[in-house]
Amino acid sequence: MTAADGVTPVGREPAGPTGVPVAPSGSPEPPAPARTGAERAVLRLARPYLSRLLGAGLLAAATEFAGLALMATATWLLMSAAGRPPLDRLTVAIVAVRALAVSRGVFRYTERLAGHDAVLRMITDVRARVFATLAARRETGRRTGDALSRLVSDVEAAQDLLLRVLVPGAAAALVSVLAVGIAALISPPAAGVLAIGLLVAGVALPALATRITRRAADEVAPLRGALAVDAVDLTHGAADLAAFGATGAALAAAHQRAGRLARLERRLAATGFAVDALGVLVGGLTAAAVVVVALRAEVGGVLVGVLAVGSLAAVEVALALVAAARQRTQLRAGLARVADLLTEPATATPQTTPEPGNDGHDVRFSDVTVRYRAGAAPALAGFDLDLPAGRRVAVVGPSGAGKSTLAAVLTGAVRPDAGRVTARGVPVSEIPAEHLPRVVGGLLAEAYVFHATVKENLLLGRPDATEADLAAAARAAGLLDWVREQPDGWETVVGEQGGQLSGGQRQRLALARALLAAPPVLVLDEPTEGLDPAAADAVLESTLAATPAGHSVLLISHRLSGLAGLDEIVVLEGGRVVQRGRHDELVARPGWYREQWLRQEAAERGYLAITP
Structure with a gap:
């Protein structure tokens, strides 16, 4: 499971020059x-x-x-x-x-x-x-x-x-x-x-x-x-x-x-x-x-x-x-x-922890810098962002710009080397791990799907959810029609790591689980990945519509379609903010956003023209 469900993966296996995983000869002797x-x-x-x-x-x-x-x-x-x-x-x-x-x-x-x-x-x-x-x-x-x-x-x-x-x-x-x-x-x-x-x-x-x-x-x-x-x-x-x-x-x-x-x-x-x-x-x-x-x-x-x-x-x-x-x-x-x-530093006492609930939580990034290795170029450099309760912000940019790092920092998966991230004034790093998913959660890039039924995977988001709740979340994620087509319906087994699903179905299942959890601060990292343009636009629209009023949304996306209704769009390049504003403002002035939007619009119009 990802941070959307309260757990984040440890990391990917390093590979040799051919791409085949290489096992180490042993761990170094600890001092x-x-x-x-x-x-x-x-x-x-x-x-x-x-x-x-x-x-x-x-x-x-x-x-x-x-x-x-x-x-x-x-x-x-x-x-x-x-x-x-x-x-x-x-x-x-x-x-x-x-x-x-x-x-x-x-x-x-x-x-x-x-x-x-x-x-x-x-x-x-x-x-x-x-x-x-x-x-x-x-x-x-x-x-x-x-x-x-x-x-x-x-x-x-x-x-x-x-x-x-x-x-x-x-x-x-x-x-x-x-x-x-x-x-x-x-x-x-x-x-x-x-x-x-x-x-x-x-x-x-x-x-x-x-x-x-x-x-x-x-x-x-x-x-x-x-x-x-x-x-x-x-x-x-x-x-x-x-x-x-x-x-x-x-x-x-x-x-x-x-x-x-x-x-x-x-x-x-x-x-x-x-x-x-x-x-x-x-x-x-x-x-x-x-x-x-x-x-x-x-x-x-x-x-x-x-x-x-x-x-x-x-x-x-x-x-x-x-x-x-x-x-x-x-x-x-x-x-x-x-x-x-x-011997990790102790987390903050419960008295300083924001009370989880259905109300919103103001989030603030203050001069956040993240490096994955000492001496490496920063994945994020001096990043600032205010995300008040109810605000919806998209972060876009080319691959490697630091978008997923931003999501990982907010969900507590990565600690910044400098600066701080707070939820209702409390540093995210000080919120106890068992409370954080009830404050900040959502869909990260490596959403895990368990070898269980569709229903069991969804109930991880909210164990007390009714079938009506499951249907609403699945409908918003564009998964409900597929579930109803299956002979076993909600009891359909998805296989090891979702192996019985297509990439798009797996992504929709993880998205439905995130929507069912409904954290006050919802992080969506590439929620429409693996979907065709028409389906991606429909899923994004229904996802934003299904988010409760007063809940904040941080959308990480490489697609620029469907962002017109958001409160702010932040453009990252090389870990730094190069543009920010609303969709119509960014399209009207020269820059990465305008160029990329025009390119994507032309490509998607061509795709739709040849799609039956």
Whole structure:
């Protein structure tokens, strides 16, 4: 969908010299500060859910402690029962074992419930923010597949950072400290040995795991993004690849990346197994050392067994820090890929946002300049325009004059490098993304049509629209007759990206959707593209007639026919205003508008003369 529906496309795929899409070899390695900044950004976004996350962390610690206590208590019970004492001496231990076994399951369930509730709420905000930033930037260097990878896989890294790193890591550290404290009550020397073992398991091994997996882990996320690009290229560019004989090369490149990714993942798995084996060794050595020290300290036989089993269980808990460190290493690259998207400047507070509604919104462009690349010629330079509520203005000019850039700036898809655009005095860039489509919307040059029915595509503009509303919008867009001719009527499926429609039908469908949304400021970028002159004039006339009174219209067009009734016409060339005025004024004086109007009139008269 385009900004007319609240979403704008990320950008087109770059192509090679033959026009065939060229997949990058990989994404550049993000700098280390981006990774740290990404973690800070995730934690900032988690602040509203801090109480839930804290509760999840405490429940995770309670789960691990219950498991540790269960092992120790069960060991004491078994060793004590071997001496056949009176049953009343074992009653408390029996009850404790049953209580700990049950509570461990309860704690684990509630921990997962609380943690996932908090994280899934947060991830909704993160994904919406990343999507809005990707759409607003419209970076031409961003590949569609790579953007999808960032939106899905990389954003999930924020979820895993909390659920698989911070919560279990904090719980393991807390339980390890408690284990040493309890061991100290039985035998301080044994507690000292246990502390050393826990430091090795919880500090040294995580550091080792991080060091030996960092390089491979940092390559995984960019490779997954490149593979997503390959998938998009091979799917949507299949015809182009076949036409240029590049299918084999594209498949070979995809297989090469897939093989590289598989090798990296095998390497990560192998190093993980090696570190896990070291963890088992550390646990066994720690338990053996604790037993030796406890016996030398003349600790009772039953308590020696409790210390031994408890040490094994405590080291097992501490090894969760190894898994957390390994997971954090694998998340670094993914977090870095969304770091700049998570640290975008905050939008304005709702108090400064114009209230969406059916009334008009005054729009003003003040000295707006836009460059798509540093050092490039401006797409817009010093542009000024007042668009009061109810005013209808057309912007015309040759291809590349900056017309579509103007529409993109007004709809928030592109931010100006200088100057400002305001709606009712509020900068468009400060209006929250969820409110902007209710203030400014319409039909942009890349209107998206979904693989759904005609009705479902139209209802995206106004979900509560009645069939009469749909018919009125379709009639204004010149689509109603075609809909009625279809066997399935409104339920006609239009195909992937409107593939079952002609170019003109697709444009009319998108136009009808924009009219149905009826934003106070309606932007129409080439609304009659793909239509013959007679149909274009009829659609433009009915579209303007269907716009509610008091609503503003900004019409972007290369055709000059049908503009006589507009309040103002602005002529752009090279991103600058070269003429402005009403139609009759511009036709009466020399300039680009007069020359182009005469040329188009002659061409269209000739077309109509030969049209049956």
